Amino acid sequence: MAPASPQLDLKEAQDRFIAIWGQMAGAWGISRTMAEVHALLFISGEGLNTDEVMERLQISRGNASMSLRALLDWGIVERAHKRGDRKEYFVAEQDVWAMFRAIVRERLKREVDPLVASLYEIKDQTGARSNTGARGSNEAERIELEKLDKRLDEMLSFFKTVEGMGTRFVSPTGRGLLAAASLLAKLTDSGDNARDRALASEERRQ
Amino acid sequence: MAPASPQLDLKEAQDRFIAIWGQMAGAWGISRTMAEVHALLFISGEGLNTDEVMERLQISRGNASMSLRALLDWGIVERAHKRGDRKEYFVAEQDVWAMFRAIVRERLKREVDPLVASLYEIKDQTGARSNTGARGSNEAERIELEKLDKRLDEMLSFFKTVEGMGTRFVSPTGRGLLAAASLLAKLTDSGDNARDRALASEERRQ
């Protein structure tokens, strides 16, 4: 009578989810605990206060406080209040796509933007143009500098494309990403004129 | 006479690039040194051997060896040999888009695939169906289990879409990503019938 795959009760299932979400932390560029706190809020679907989070995940008050704050900064968790209760409650964004948009927005800001800025800076300070400046710029070095400049350009054009895509996906209207995803899926399917059909149906949805 | 933005010579410019690429390491889910080794190989554009890497980045032999191996595993660096030289040389993928495809491919495999598998597993073991099993499944718990099941479904559909997009981008033909990126840029531009023009020009390019 023992079932082939052991049945989990609610708490066990939630714990499993929290654990695997915690393992993904690295992928999102956040700490494990922060991901676990987010997972807990997401999967319970209701607002929890600091003590409930501490209790459920067995973490210290300081850790809970810092993790919750960081999640607020990322914009994927919001504060909430219950009347007649002075505690703060925290609620996770429930729409998975909205959550993903917030993450992309934040990572563009934190990672891609500074990178692009730095690449431009190097390009400026290298200047493959009429570079007959003070330093003994011999022929061999000039050629190498030009190659470097070319590589920087390729890199820049790549990241600017990424940033452009990202910004559109993340746009205030918010309809970009899901539509684009399914459109792309159809567009890149091989053969026939799937493209036309995909386009037409997308047009209609406007 | 001092220039407003100080000019960099080749080595200085490369070092700057290596440093900022190293800072991005976290974003790609690799260690700083590994990113620096990759940056060095990418920016010098030619094959370097272990000793050259050690010397240039001032790292130990063990570290160089391990980092190079990891880069090979990621598929963004290849082995090369020079005739009359027993040393191994390492060359970085020079096409930025190809490099990015390799990274996406690897991260899908390492992060998204296992996540999707785990989510399915939890769903299986929770089974919102005729769940009148051994455990005292009271009404309240059943309702909560159903909510959990719904959230898992949303998450799954999200990641399956991501994986679908990713797999297409990464496809053997390789033409997917750049085309899709520019197409999308046009498609999501506001107003008019940019969509038709984008589509037409993409069609032509086939």
Place this chain on the structure above:
DNA sequence: ACTATCTTTCAGAAACTTCTGAAAGAACAC
């Protein structure tokens, strides 16, 4: 203004990751 309740901060502790360098392991030449 005092007290009770809740939140944030931060110095040091614990846990984890990355790096080193010496030793073992391959591959090749002779």
Place this chain on the structure above:
DNA sequence: GTGTTCTTTCAGAAGTTTCTGAAAGATAGT
């Protein structure tokens, strides 16, 4: 088969990140 050259491995050292818990800081009720 021996010596030479290059590569990989791995135990412990160094460095980095994350966590704790107690103390300081807010906020609100009386």
